[in-house]
Amino acid sequence: MGKTLFDKIWEKHVVKSIPDGPDVLYIDRHLIHEVTSPQAFSGIEQRGVNLFRPQQILATADHNVPTENQHLPIRDELSRKQVQMLTDNCARHGVELYGLGHAYQGIVHVIGPELGITQPGMTIVCGDSHTSTHGAFGSIAFGIGTSEVEMVFASQCLLQSHPKLMRIRVEGELAGGVVAKDIILYIIARISAAGATGYFVEFAGSAIRALSMEARMTVCNMSIEMGARGGMIAPDETTFAYMKGRPFAPQGAEWDRKVAEWRQLVSDADAVFDKEIVIDAAAIAPMITYGTNPGLGIPVTSNIPTLDTVADDMEKRVLSKALQYMGLEAGKPLLGMPVQHVFIGSCTNSRIEDLRMVASVIKGRHRAESVNVLIVPGSQQVAAQVKAEGLDKIFEEAGFVIRQPGCSACLGMNEDKVPAGEYCVSTSNRNFEGRQGAGARTLLASPLTAAAAAITGRVTDIRELIG
Known part of the structure; x- marks a missing residue:
């Protein structure tokens, strides 16, 4: 064998x-x-x-x-x-x-x-x-x-x-x-x-x-x-x-x-x-999370699941508790929901390719005035490459704040925290309760979906912006 x-x-x-x-x-x-x-x-x-x-x-x-x-x-x-x-x-x-x-x-x-x-x-x-x-x-x-x-x-x-x-x-x-x-x-x-x-x-x-x-x-x-x-x-x-x-x-x-x-x-x-599990790539849509663990995610155009669609009692309790913390309602869409923060960084999505992806969406556009946007390169080398390629100018012209390398707002262990009760579309990896700061509400998404939220000020299907 x-x-x-x-x-x-x-x-x-x-x-x-x-x-x-x-x-x-x-x-x-x-x-x-x-x-x-x-x-x-x-x-x-x-x-x-x-x-x-x-x-x-x-x-x-x-x-x-x-x-x-x-x-x-x-x-x-x-x-x-x-x-x-x-x-x-x-x-x-x-x-x-x-x-x-x-x-x-x-x-x-x-x-x-x-x-x-x-x-x-x-x-x-x-x-x-x-x-x-x-x-x-x-x-x-x-x-x-x-x-x-x-x-x-x-x-x-x-x-x-x-x-x-x-x-x-x-x-x-x-x-x-x-x-x-x-x-x-x-x-x-x-x-x-x-x-x-x-x-x-x-x-x-x-x-x-x-x-x-x-x-x-x-x-x-x-x-x-x-x-x-x-x-x-x-x-x-x-x-x-x-x-x-x-x-x-x-x-x-x-x-x-x-x-x-x-x-x-x-x-x-x-x-x-x-x-073994086989997945059809064509079935995958832009995703976003709505709960307090990364498994609570849906296509950005779908509605939040309702309790009657969950068979397991423990999972029902997890969903109910997550929605209460997130201030969201079962059966409702996330699409169009206002957000206050966008974080683009972390060990998941802070490499040069991720930042190029974001720049390609926002070039010539400006962030929504209601949103604070944080760009944090994953390393000094990525930060240097951002400048060498002129991506920093694109970010600055769009009203994004560029920081120096670190884990930043991925986790509440430093000064880059999301305020309690506010929503952050984040390219990081965890949406646990308090992960980005006490009471912070995290919506995990791709750099493209995060960029779309930064421009519109709401949860947005990136396909609306890129055609």
Whole structure:
């Protein structure tokens, strides 16, 4: 029987299998940031243990950094302390750090791929659930807890149980106005926010193969939002073209050798998955969420479901509670509803392709006066590219505010918060209660749908603007 892509990588990284227990899995690359690493550093120091392989760790500051005046001392005391602790810990233990002011600083899941640090066939971990982003390159990438961060610090290994495997094939061509974020929101809405619990998911099919690397990262980024341990896509010519020449990608003869190796990273034709789902790409429309988990989503032109369409009592309670928090009514449309904020950023949609997409919609237009629009590039390199391509002028002329790189309004851990009771169309990945600030109401959508809302001041079908 053939092997899946996941198993080909997993088996090469098993150091030891524990009978009737987990595997000891070797980790190729460990990414860290200022929020989940301080306790882990303290743990190894208290035990008198050195970092086993510091050269395989990369650090950046992203979660609670300010996105204005990054050249000045951080005003928030907790944020300042966490960033300083990261700086001190990395200096003391010999870890490469791209902190504020560094040309490579940015959101951890943006800088890894853009620098060529993320590579096919790797095992990659980070104390952050959206580490699944890196699976777009054909790697096993997943988030870990602080105690596991300490474990990797000390041994470069983790105890991990082999997950069940799911393949989701998206076949056919996407309709106009439909992009990668719509694909993953559609899938999560279809199978629910818990529909892939216990699985590692491989995304495949002609529609997935047609996606750019930035788009594939968006899909894998949100695989965690349907309960999956992670998501992955087999590497191909699109992957290699994206990686070639990046700062930490292999060079010369080593590049050729690695590409030949990476070409073998595909699921065999007779590989068996525990579960398979096939989706017709043509059935996917521009999506938007209405609730308080990413599975509560609908096509932007559809009505919010009513309780009588939900069979499960628990799901009815979830829906009822979500609508109460969101201030929405079952059976009503979202289309045309006024919004007060638009956030375009996060590790899901802050890459240069996402910002080009937004610029293509808003060029020559201006934001609605009732809407505050925040553009936050995912890294210093993306920010530099925005300026080099003149996208900053398009954003400024449209009345959008451009900030410096960071996680920003994706989560309420920094100064970029949405006020209580107000609606934000967001390109981020989570719409939990209070995620963007206490009482904030989040509507997840693609960069295109977010751009449409910014221009009109309401939930809008992007197809009305692009024809």
